[in-house]
Amino acid sequence: ELKVEQNPLFLSMQEGKNYTIYCNYSTTSDRLYWYRQDPGKSLESLFVLLSNGAVKQEGRLMASLDTKARLSTLHITAAVHDLSATYFCAALYGNKLVFGAGTILRVKS
């Protein structure tokens, strides 16, 4: 069965700094997703990664996928306060999503 490990679980960042969230998954998956959740809100889809070497960028966030290493990363560049949220990675297993534990990101001014 597919397992997804995400780290760190909590990340406190200074504004303007860079950091990376890691997502390892245990077996082959067709898709890797990154979601953002603000308190009390829906999970908002950020990226869908389909193939080895895929890289997608949106604003200060960049996601990549290495299917051979079974690793996806979410890189945050020059963090700003608006990025404070919980970030989840999820791998597709059949038709269901298997989630990591989530990373609580707090950006301090």
Add this chain to the structure above:
Amino acid sequence: EAGVTQFPSHSVIEKGQTVTLRCDPISGHDNLYWYRRVMGKEIKFLLHFVKESKQDESGMPNNRFLAERTGGTYSTLKVQPAELEDSGVYFCASSPLAGGLNEQYFGPGTRLTVT
């Protein structure tokens, strides 16, 4: 386009009572999923409907949980009788039937507290 909606947003019930959660998917989405996040744990899959049929209910914890999707539109998830360990946030998601990215769109969740 309206997103996935869930009702209620928050429910507090006593152990032994019954609660029914409702999910309205995005119009035209034949796939509907239920997930749950128990405090401090990962979001876990419960079950998957394709239209009105249960495609995969491997994540349902036990027979106190009953999900329905009559008519292939909205879905309900009933917990009867509720236990303390059922507390958590229940998410619903939907996606179109056709392939593509298989991107699931999530609702805001229902926070269930069993006391």
